[in-house]
Amino acid sequence: xxxxxxxxxxxxxxxxxxxxxxxxxxxxxxxxxxxxxxxxxxxxxxxxxxxxxxxxxxxxxxxxxxxxxxxxxxxxxxxxxxxxxxxxxxxxxxxxxxxxxxxxxxxxxxxxxxxxxxxxxxxxxxxxxxxxxxxxxxxxxxxxxx
Numbered sequence: 001x002x003x004x005x006x007x008x009x010x011x012x013x014x015x016x017x018x019x020x021x022x023x024x025x026x027x028x029x030x031x032x033x034x035x036x037x038x039x040x041x042x043x044x045x046x047x048x049x050x051x052x053x054x055x056x057x058x059x060x061x062x063x064x065x066x067x068x069x070x071x072x073x074x075x076x077x078x079x080x081x082x083x084x085x086x087x088x089x090x091x092x093x094x095x096x097x098x099x100x101x102x103x104x105x106x107x108x109x110x111x112x113x114x115x116x117x118x119x120x121x122x123x124x125x126x127x128x129x130x131x132x133x134x135x136x137x138x139x140x141x142x143x144x145x146x
Contacts, residue, residue: 013088017079020093021100025075026068028104033067070111071104078103 005015078100086092103110 010083011088013086013093014083016093017082017086017096018076020097021079021082022072022075024097024100025071025078025104025107028101029068029071029107031101032105032108033064067108071107074103074107074110075100 002015005018010018078096082096086096
């Protein structure tokens with residue numbers, strides 16, 4: 001795969017981005033999951049730990065897997081955004097990988113915000129289109145009174 005990407009004109013730092021950004025976003029996603037599961041401000045009480053049934057455990061595993069995949073997708077988007085735009089040095093690469101970790105942590109909020117923006121823009125367009133189409137489709141009052 002590396003040879004194929006090099007043949008396409010990718011540089012070593014581009015390949016590193018394609019590898020490290022999704023990995024960083026998965027790490028950030030996993031950190032977010034840890035904070036959702038535990039209360040970081042308080043130790044658990046003795047006897048408070050409960051084990052889930054097999055079905056609950058399977059559902060949680062599926063949720064965790066999908067959450068990590070969501071982070072990896074976001075990391076890939078970040079990597080693709082910066083390919084070819086880097087000063088090829090370790091500092092720049094480290095900053096972008098750190099950014100991918102932070103964005104992986106915030107991935108659910110980013111996707112929800114994006115969804116809200118798309119829905120709001122769609123509703124605005126529909127409100128602009130519908131009144132205009134209703135005016136052109138209304139029967140004329142002078143023709144209906146005859």
